[in-house]
Amino acid sequence: MSLATIAGAAAGALAAGMYLDARLLLRNDLRQGNRKIKMALGMRYLAQRARENKLLVYHVLEDRANTPEGDNLCLIFEGREWTYKELFNALQPIGNWLIKDLGIKKGEVVALDGGNTAEYLMIMLALEAIGASPSLLNHNLTGDALTHSVKLSSSRYVITDRDMEHLVSPVEAKLKEDGVETAKST
Numbered sequence: 001m002s003l004a005t006i007a008g009a010a011a012g013a014l015a016a017g018m019y020l021d022a023r024l025l026l027r028n029d030l031r032q033g034n035r036k037i038k039m040a041l042g043m044r045y046l047a048q049r050a051r052e053n054k055l056l057v058y059h060v061l062e063d064r065a066n067t068p069e070g071d072n073l074c075l076i077f078e079g080r081e082w083t084y085k086e087l088f089n090a091l092q093p094i095g096n097w098l099i100k101d102l103g104i105k106k107g108e109v110v111a112l113d114g115g116n117t118a119e120y121l122m123i124m125l126a127l128e129a130i131g132a133s134p135s136l137l138n139h140n141l142t143g144d145a146l147t148h149s150v151k152l153s154s155s156r157y158v159i160t161d162r163d164m165e166h167l168v169s170p171v172e173a174k175l176k177e178d179g180v181e182t183a184k185s186t
Contacts, residue, residue: 160183
């Protein structure tokens with residue numbers, strides 16, 4: 001077979017392949033196949049985690065904290081850093097405070113009024129860990145708008161940080177009348 005014949009056959013095969021790809025979207029199917037496999041593996045992982053009842057972010061932190069990855073950096077905020085292990089361990093006293101001091105129970109909704117801080121995130125994760133749900137309030141709310149939002153959340157606690165205390169304290173008596181206690185985080 002001559003070189004010209006081989007080159008002609010290769011060019012013909014390439015043209016036929018390009019035509020079939022354009023007509024039948026073969027490359028797309030191959031790419032989708034990889035995505036479908038990844039999706040199936042992801043769904044299998046989620047189903048396994050659901051059977052273990054470990055679908056929370058808290059559980060991801062717990063898993064990572066107890067491996068060599070626990071020393072990897074997890075959170076950076078305003079110059080402070082936490083590894084997975086440090087963040088996981090920081091959640092334990094917060095969870096204890098929520099359960100023992102405030103009496104927060106599984107299934108309860110807790111209103112959170114705070115700014116963008118690492119501590120605010122830790123309170124959210126600790127609430128998740130004990131099975132409670134945070135109701136995130138706009139930290140700029142004051143007066144009637146704040147009391148209305150807290151009432152809508154059906155919370156019996158509003159946890160606020162020291163920076164937002166001046167916005168909550170004017171309505172603290174009204175909240176108390178409605179059966180809502182105020183707790184301050186440090």
